[in-house]
Amino acid sequence: xxxxxxxxxxxxxxxxxxxxxxxxxxxxxxxxxxxxxxxxxxxxxxxxxxxxxxxxxxxxxxxxxxxxxxxxxxxxxxxxxxxxxxxxxxxxxxxxxxxxxxxxxxxxxxxxxxxxxxxxxxxxxxxxxxxxxxxxxxxxxxxxxxxxxxxxxxxxxxxxxxxxxxxxxxxxxxxxxxxxxxxxxxxxxxxxxxxxxxxxxxxxxxxxxxxxxxxxxxxxxxxxxxxxxxxxxxxxxxxxxxxxxxxxxxxxxxxxxxxxxxxxxxxxxxxxxxxxxxxxxxx
Amino acid sequence: xxxxxxxxxxxxxxxxxxxxxxxxxxxxxxxxxxxxxxxxxxxxxxxxxxxxxxxxxxxxxxxxxxxxxxxxxxxxxxxxxxxxxxxxxxx
Numbered sequence: 479x480x481x482x483x484x485x486x487x488x489x490x491x492x493x494x495x496x497x498x499x500x501x502x503x504x505x506x507x508x509x510x511x512x513x514x515x516x517x518x519x520x521x522x523x524x525x526x527x528x529x530x531x532x533x534x535x536x537x538x539x540x541x542x543x544x545x546x547x548x549x550x551x552x553x554x555x556x557x558x559x560x561x562x563x564x565x566x567x568x569x570x571x572x573x574x575x576x577x578x579x580x581x582x583x584x585x586x587x588x589x590x591x592x593x594x595x596x597x598x599x600x601x602x603x604x605x606x607x608x609x610x611x612x613x614x615x616x617x618x619x620x621x622x623x624x625x626x627x628x629x630x631x632x633x634x635x636x637x638x639x640x641x642x643x644x645x646x647x648x649x650x651x652x653x654x655x656x657x658x659x660x661x662x663x664x665x666x667x668x669x670x671x672x673x674x675x676x677x678x679x680x681x682x683x684x685x686x687x688x689x690x691x692x693x694x695x696x697x698x699x700x701x702x703x704x705x706x707x708x709x710x711x712x713x714x715x716x717x718x719x720x721x722x723x724x725x726x727x728x729x730x731x732x733x734x735x736x737x738x739x740x741x742x743x744x745x746x747x748x749x750x751x752x753x754x755x756x757x758x759x760x761x
Numbered sequence: 762x763x764x765x766x767x768x769x770x771x772x773x774x775x776x777x778x779x780x781x782x783x784x785x786x787x788x789x790x791x792x793x794x795x796x797x798x799x800x801x802x803x804x805x806x807x808x809x810x811x812x813x814x815x816x817x818x819x820x821x822x823x824x825x826x827x828x829x830x831x832x833x834x835x836x837x838x839x840x841x842x843x844x845x846x847x848x849x850x851x852x
Binding site: 490492493494495498503504505507508509510511512513514515517518519521522663664666667670704705708709712 | 784786789791792793794795798799816832834835836837838839840841843845
């Protein structure tokens with residue numbers, strides 16, 4: 479069999495790159511970073527749904543994952559730190575035709591933007607929040623954040639973290655999100671299916687993607703390269719669909735509970751707003 | 762022979778095998794090794810030569826084993842590999 483590799487990118491075009499700005503590829507992420515896999519999964523989900531790119535708005539905050547909005551052909555916002563969800567709420571309220579997708583990191587969404595997250599989930603504003611969780615602040619140098627596991631070593635916790643981490647799926651489920659799922663980046667196909675499902679739902683949907691950070695978190699904590707971490711995910715991750723999100727812990731030494739946790743229907747914020755506005759205008 | 766007993770042989774149509782091409786965009790690869798580590802059919806391997814940025818991209822070891830599951834495409838963080846159905850004319 480003759481070799482089928484081709485070295486010239488101009489000859490063949492990647493099938494999902496019609497949703498991606500080709501002039502921005504290769505992206506800035508480190509080798510073996512999981513953010514790229516999530517971007518691939520998102521582009522694959524858009525491709526499978528044949529999603530209208532004019533109906534999509536990608537909003538992202540600050541950080542490594544914050545760069546994501548610049549890589550998609552859709553309209554996008556690269557917003558201030560922690561505020562992608564208020565921007566997305568504004569997009570949705572101003573033009574309910576659009577589907578805002580927030581792609582951001584754990585530090586941006588849950589430390590600086592923690593209150594925005596829980597209140598958008600409580601209001602049930604129609605958007606997809608795709609949180610890429612790498613357990614600390616990546617771009618600023620690996621500081622401890624709200625998702626850093628107890629005992630983990632980061633740039634600011636050299637003798638181990640003494641705080642308890644957030645359980646993001648439990649937080650989202652208790653705040654009122656209509657769809658909550660967690661996958662590791664190794665579950666790339668399940669992640670893409672989950673994004674597809676969340677894009678079709680009407681309401682606040684939340685997907686957490688557990689990602690390696692080979693440059694900072696995995697180096698500080700001696701987990702090895704990104705490849706070693708993905709092999710670890712293969713060993714320790716278990717899928718428990720619709721189990722109790724309170725018990726869905728993440729522990730690199732024992733297990734990572736993945737799966738869909740919540741899938742329900744609730745009245746959506748902008749629909750209620752339109753109904754009320756129509757009712758009041760009749761009076 | 763009555764028409765009830767007449768029937769076409771089961772293997773009338775020529776059997777075709779689905780074949781696939783793996784396209785590797787070597788210049789955008791960052792050498793993370795996910796594709797050839799997680800390939801369930803062991804189709805890919807790391808190449809000996811590096812690209813312009815000094816990373817070792819994958820290369821196709823045995824394309825006849827590929828079943829087109831596209832896992833390499835899904836786990837690639839860099840949009841650098843994809844699987845394409847081979848056009849029938851080339852078969």
